[in-house]
Amino acid sequence: MGVCKRAVLILVDVTRQMGPSYSLEYILIDEKMSWRDAQEYCRGRYDDLATISDEGDNDAIGTMETVRAFWIGLLDDVDSWEWALKKQNEKGKDDYRRWEEGEPDNAGGTQRCVTMTKDGLWTDVSCTLEMPFVCFDDAENPYKLLTTAMTWLNARKFCLENHVDLASVTSLTENKKVKELLSRVDQAWIGLHRDSWMWSNGSASSFRRWPEAQPNSTEDFQPCVQMQQGYWSSSPCETELNFLCQDLVPVAPPTSRRTVKMKMLTTSDLTDPAIRTQILQQVQ
Secondary structure, three states: OOOOOEEEEEEEEEEOOOOOEEEEEEEEEEEEEOHHHHHHHHHHHOOEEOOOOOHHHHHHHHOOOOOOOEEEEEEEOOOOOEEHHHHHHOOOOOOOOOEOOOOOOOHHHOEEEEEEEOOOOEEEEEOOOOEEEEEEOOOOOOEEEEEEEEOHHHHHHHHHHHOOEEOOOOOHHHHHHHHOOHHHOOEEEEEEEOOOEEEOOOOOOOOOOOOOOOOOOOOOOOOEEEEEOOEEEEEOOOOOEEEEEEEEEEEOOOOOOOOOOOOOOOOOOOOOHHHHHHHHHHHO
C-alpha cells in the first residue's frame, strides 16, 4: 500500500477540566476503503472516524473537499441490540437470540424494537407500532402479559411503573415461559431494542446534516454515512470512498511570566548594593 495523501484541518481547541489542552484535528485520507476498513485505519493511526458535533465544524470540514464524497463516523448499527432490563440491574446475558428466519431485517430502516410471536420466534419491527407486551417481575411467576396495545416506549414505561421492566429473554427456558403466555395474542413486545444512528467513537452528539429524502432507508439498507459538499447521505458500507479521521493532539500551554510589584517604606539607601541584596533575599 502506498503513502496516502492527507489534508489536515485543525478546527478547535478542546480543553478538558483539570487537564491539558488538545487540538482537534480532522485528517482527510486520499485512499478509498469500505466504511469498516476506514474505521480500522483511523483507529489504528489516529483516534477514530470523524464525529461532527455542530454546524460550524461541518461547514469547515466541507471546505476540505468540495467534490468527492468521504466517510464520516456515523453508523446505523444493526447489531447493537440490548435488553431494557439489563440497563436497570445488569442481569441476564446478551448473546441468546431466537430470531425468526430472515430476521432481523430492519425493513424500511426503522425497525429497532423486538416482538415475540406466538410461535416463540422474534422479529424486529418499528417501535411505534401498538401491540400487547410482556413485563418482568421479581416473583415466582416473573412474566406478565398485558393485552392492552401500546408502543414499545409506552409499554416499557408501564412496566417500569407497575412491575420491573419489559421482559428480558436470555435462555431457551425463559423463551418457552414467555411463549406459553402468548396463546391469546399474535405477538407481544419484549425488552430487546437498539439505538438508531451512532457515532463510531461513542459520542452522544445529536447533530445531523441530512438533506431532504435522507437518510435513504426505503429501499436497500444503507447503514453508513458519507459526506459530500457539506451534506450527509446514507450508503452501503461496502462502498469504497475516501474517509475522514479525527485525532486529539496535546497542545503545549503558553509560557507566562508573573510580575510582582512591591511598595516599600524604608529610610535605607536603596542604591546601596548591600541593601539591595538583603531585600532580594527576603523576597526569595
